[in-house]
Amino acid sequence: MSERLRHTTVLLHEAVNALVEAAVACTARPSQWVDATFGRGGHSRALLARLPADATLVVFDKDLQAIEVAQALAAEDGRVQVRHEGFAHLGSLPAHSVDGLLMDLGVSSPQIDDAERGFSFRFDGPLDMRMDVTRGQTVAQWLAQAEADEIARVIRDYGEERFAGSVARAIVAHRQSKGPLTRTAELANLVAGVVRSREAGQHPATRTFQALRIFINGELDELQQALEAALTVLRPGGVLVVISFHSLEDRIVKRFIEQHSRQVFDRKAPFAPPRPMLLEALGRTKPSAQEVQDNPRARSAIMRVARRTEVVA
Known part of the structure; x- marks a missing residue:
């Protein structure tokens, strides 16, 4: 390894x-x-x-x-x-x-540091985040069809992100104008453009990535x-x-x-x-x-x- x-x-x-x-x-x-x-x-x-x-x-x-x-x-x-x-x-x-x-x-x-797993905003990779890659939806598949209110609820409830509504609206707007998000770097950059304040030393996308991972894996x-x-x-x-x-x-x-x-x-x-x-x-x-x-x-x-x-x- x-x-x-x-x-x-x-x-x-x-x-x-x-x-x-x-x-x-x-x-x-x-x-x-x-x-x-x-x-x-x-x-x-x-x-x-x-x-x-x-x-x-x-x-x-x-x-x-x-x-x-x-x-x-x-x-x-x-x-x-x-x-x-x-x-x-x-x-x-x-x-x-x-x-x-x-x-x-x-x-x-190893899960976080493997870009192909899509868990981290630090490495560009497929927006997956599944613990078990043999079953279930990826984060990209879910974000491609979920409503803004549902996305906001997940990010707020599982990430405790106070800008959850703004992040959700930005995700849906991107989907409508440029197509669904498919890469971790795309999502991280989008969130960074919306979340203007954060804890010292913490990436703006930290809470959003945490929320989506927790949700997609139940x-x-x-x-x-x-x-x-x-x-x-x-x-x-x-x-x-x-x-x-x-x-x-x-x-x-x-x-x-x-x-x-x-x-x-x-x-x-x-x-x-x-x-x-x-x-x-x-x-x-x-x-x-x-x-x-x-x-x-x-x-x-x-x-x-x-x-x-x-x-x-």
């Missing part, structure tokens, strides 16, 4: 330590672990080094390049099982079968499905570790853990027993100053950890 397409795993040791050390040991049977977003396998390799010989590590990913790396790892280590699908499919695992579950959200450096819906599935597949004492890279993801994870880390009383049935606590929040971690210095892409990462409590029949 070229230097430009290498990936540096964020919060590598912190995540693996949280999984292994926080999980309540169970010696009655072989353990099962899940890397729900394999990427280039940094977390998986570090986790395998800590797991016993009879453990199983199930890895999920939608990206074909990631799956090729995962299959090569599985050929080396028989403990690895590979699933070419998104982590919304976690619920297909047996209930209460998982000791530790890791979700490292967002896009890997990332937030998939995250919500995966979190719900985690409640089912984690065994009592099993640990959930989630690393997020922007506020929309972290907000969903934070609220999910908070929601299930307290007893809930039914106001309509005040004498009924409360709904039990399903998770125990174990805190959050951010990258060290040294990690951010070594890998600037780690600067926005937040890791949240929770333990599955006892299952009530």
Whole structure:
């Protein structure tokens, strides 16, 4: 792999330590672990080094390049099982079968740095942005037919871009006068001409590109499905570790853990027993100053950890 397409795993040791050390040991049977977003396998390799010989590590990913790396790892280590699908499919695992579950959200450096994937405004390439290039619409195909109001909603809701309406109108105007946008450079230049203010050091198209990527891959819906599935597949004492890279993801994870880390009383049935606590929040971690210095892409990462409590029949 070229230097430009290498990936540096964020919060590598912190995540693996949280999984292994926080999980309540169970010696009655072989353990099962899940890397729900394999990427280039940094977390998986570090986790395998800590797991016993009879453990199983199930890895999920939608990206074909990631799956090729995962299959090569599985050929080396028989403990690895590979699933070419998104982590919304976690619920297909047996209930209460998982000791530790890791979700490292967002896009890997090789995806961002490969111009042909269309994730970055820094490199000119096809306006694609699909995690799984074997299915679904590209961003270019969606922008070629979406209404201005719909485009604005996506950019506003998923990118938190206050100039979303102006960007959407510019996209539609370009489509009508010059034809649909097909290249990342075209979109980045168009957005830069509309978004006049931005955060220091941030490209004007950052929020728009983030929004379109999240939307075209259904990332937030998939995250919500995966979190719900985690409640089912984690065994009592099993640990959930989630690393997020922007506020929309972290907000969903934070609220999910908070929601299930307290007893809930039914106001309509005040004498009924409360709904039990399903998770125990174990805190959050951010990258060290040294990690951010070594890998600037780690600067926005937040890791949240929770333990599955006892299952009530």
